[in-house]
Amino acid sequence: MSSTAFRRAGIAALALWTAAGQAAPPGRITLHYEMSRNGTVLGNVVETLEHDGETYTITSETRGRGILALFGVLKRTSRGRVTPEGLRPDEFRDERGSSWAVSAKFDWIAHSVTQERKGKSSETLKMQGTAQDPLSLAYSFAFAPPKAKEYDVTRADGRGLTPFRFTVVGNEKLATPAGEMQTLRIAKVRDGPEDKSTDIWFAAERDFLPVRVLIVDSDGTRADQIVTRIGD
Numbered sequence: 750m751s752s753t754a755f756r757r758a759g760i761a762a763l764a765l766w767t768a769a770g771q772a773a774p775p776g777r778i779t780l781h782y783e784m785s786r787n788g789t790v791l792g793n794v795v796e797t798l799e800h801d802g803e804t805y806t807i808t809s810e811t812r813g814r815g816i817l818a819l820f821g822v823l824k825r826t827s828r829g830r831v832t833p834e835g836l837r838p839d840e841f842r843d844e845r846g847s848s849w850a851v852s853a854k855f856d857w858i859a860h861s862v863t864q865e866r867k868g869k870s871s872e873t874l875k876m877q878g879t880a881q882d883p884l885s886l887a888y889s890f891a892f893a894p895p896k897a898k899e900y901d902v903t904r905a906d907g908r909g910l911t912p913f914r915f916t917v918v919g920n921e922k923l924a925t926p927a928g929e930m931q932t933l934r935i936a937k938v939r940d941g942p943e944d945k946s947t948d949i950w951f952a953a954e955r956d957f958l959p960v961r962v963l964i965v966d967s968d969g970t971r972a973d974q975i976v977t978r979i980g981d
């Protein structure tokens with residue numbers, strides 16, 4: 750595809766997203782995913798979004814298969830507020846068993862993020878621009894689509910602040926275990942050859958909820974999370 754055609758596809762996709770993505774998703778919805786690495790299925794992920802139009806909670810639970818099941822349930826949680834600009838997280842937690850946990854607490858007045866490990870504050874970092882945690886980043890677009898072909902966001906996951914730039918790639922039909930879906934795809938702009946690529950697909954006819962996340966390392970290793978079912 751030429752650069753002109755690519756740009757037109759992105760603009761058309763953005764127009765579709767803006768037109769169709771205004772309504773909020775249901776007050777409670779669950780998405781089931783299959784997680785794989787280089788084509789080998791490693792486990793299952795269940796994510797539930799709950800909101801009342803003013804506040805939200807997203808929970809994500811990952812269970813490994815086979816020997817990976819011995820590691821128990823990996824749980825991540827994001828909670829915060831629903832705003833006209835999308836989701837604004839107040840706290841993100843990443844728990845792996847009873848002895849390991851990190852969190853990020855957002856102070857939107859001071860424009861800072863405080864990181865904690867095992868409940869103890871480690872450091873407070875200043876936000877640079879808009880900050881999202883990994884869960885609010887993926888689900889925020891169901892409430893407020895981006896207003897440009899490219900946009901910047903800082904990811905806060907309790908381990909640091911990482912600046913990302915995403916570009917709207919375009920509309921794609923995506924084959925999933927839950928059926929074929931019309932989707933909108935976005936991609937993280939890579940900073941260099943050693944940077945990971947991250948692509949996210951959103952279901953255009955299912956409130957632009959995230960239905961696939963693909964991360965490719967610089968060595969070609971592929972971590973894929975694809976939806977298998979939408980609903981409890």
